Amino acid sequence: MPVSFYRNVLLASSLLLSACGGSDTTTSANTTNLTDSTNTSSVAVLPAIPTRIVNQRGALLDGQLVKTNTVPDSTSAISDPTAKAPAVIPVYDVKQYRVTYQTVDGGGKLTTASGIIAIPQKPAGAKSPLLSFQHGTVFLDKEAPSNDTVATSPVNIIASLGFVVIAADYVGYGASRGQDHPYLQKDPSAASVTDFLVAAKQWLAEQRLLLNDQLFLTGYSEGGYVTLAAQQALEAAGVPITASVAGAGPYDLQYTLDELLNTKALLAAAGGALGLSRPAPAAKYPGKIDEATVDLMMYILIPKESDIKFSKTFLMDWMANDYATMKYNSLYEWQAKTPTRFTHGRDDVTVPFGNAIRALEGMRTKGTPDLDLAECVAAPSDHTNCIKPYAQTMLQYFAGFARDL
Template identity: 80%
Template structure:
């Protein structure tokens, strides 16, 4: 299912990489009244003149292919979903019915080849012509295709809950899920993770324009666990391209890959236990290349870490990098020491044994050292403050923080 439920998490420590290697393994300008509108059920129904529909781009990144209505969730269904005592959704009041559309588009896979991918677009059912802010939600690690956003359209999904508040919500399935199932999922690889999201934003805007669904000028990014990592990857790429982002909230992501894998593998002695039993050892840099016998260690760990029932293929590149002590590549795929221009909030719990808490403190310190002026860490104090226990607090921080910026809800 989704990041607001248990299934979206990189699993507890022993199943570590199964989840946490995570194979392990989730503008400005508004006012307090926007937040109050969100909670009371009122909304700004400002309309705008319809702009010309742009011509579709074809056979390139971000090209829109198709879109199909797959589910409608009513306000009553969304309210019931939030009221469920086991729900991980924030304490909000749904305002709108939501129609969800499965959309296909073109992006690059982990090998840089143009591929067909998919995602979901959730549209709150406002009066005709009413504008909405756009929010891109990045999902956490899941091991079954049925849990990808375009397949997980139930009322309890985070995409639906957020859309019921007045955001148009989009969520890329990522390469390896949905329309691209069967391809390797480029797990914890920064560039292909970002590209899947940024290309879907392009395609989604085209689809929304063709549907005469107006957006305002706001863009929000959020995600938890792997989704937190992908959120910062997409944010970095969008900022580099000059695309304005209103605000970003990333929860419990593995932003420093070397630190994360060292903590999860070395300190837990997983490598020693697995490799020692077969007489294998941590290889050197040459083992990154196909055909080296030491690659058997990586294959063994992947076998141990990924649930046997998983129907998703995970790329082992991130683990090969770590096993080979390829520090430059791990650094290039990390997201803890760059200058962000967007107002950014991180959330995390100290008892997280799936994605170590130090990821967020290292990102906070590293990004501030690079000149990021508007970034804070909201520590989760749930009991327990572990990976699962901190999902709902993340969702609460996200909705409350975004409500201070959002217009036209």
């Protein structure tokens, strides 16, 4: 995606952040009726609401309240021994709003998407830091953030601590259900987040809800991958990010697919069912015999009950040995400006642990100044068992930066 576009995102974000109270000098809503006893003309004024952009990426379409979770709701959710929520103490009731906006699909076409905005119920005029949460791979639309508004959801738990939390559903979920989900494609993955960031700030400005100047990014599994994709895009545009935590993401696509598909003999199973072996190299065009192998692999990989359509582009690239495209869509070798932390477990067979090592080493080689890995110590340290430690690490790390909670 051209950097010029992301510079436009930066401009829109800066204007909206100002309208939402991004500067510490912005007057909060609860002072609009206060007057100085010695100067009755001293009345604070809120900033003007920006005009909505239309028919382009980041355009806000609609927003509706869908769920309110109280502090007791969130407290009960955390006490559930089966929950993946970290051991925290909820402070605020949370209202969750389903918001629709415009972004692009895997082919670059403008489309309507959705996401959730979770608002901690603070006193009028209080500011909050903004946190963008990127969800992991889910196979049912009901598990997308704007549909999963229960108290146990990570969006709700994080918001109950004082962050305004936004979470894009991604294309293929929510309002865009039925479209191909551009799985592990860097540009549309980043776009769903950066465009929602613009739309969310517009919505917050219209609701007169104030932000400070802090932005946090985080996600686990596919969400870890999307977090780095969005971080890379925002940094390229000059958008400041306070801190980022990515957990157990497939940052190196070729390495990940080589490990998962070759070592697990999934390709052999698919090829054997068709009487085939992997072409060297395979063609990745419709009608070629290797596409039948990919279709069978997708059938093996995706649960039968899934109601989400996953794009098979990532597998077609791998089957074709298209190293250039896989490298372009990978996120393990670049210079990050934002303080960034990885979390991962050595026993992870869903997303191989080597992704964290490769990203750590690759990004350090490129000159990333503030980067580290917090290795998961759960027993076993597999993909599922490391979700809760990731959440704990993320919140503890962000606590060192966050203001106005």
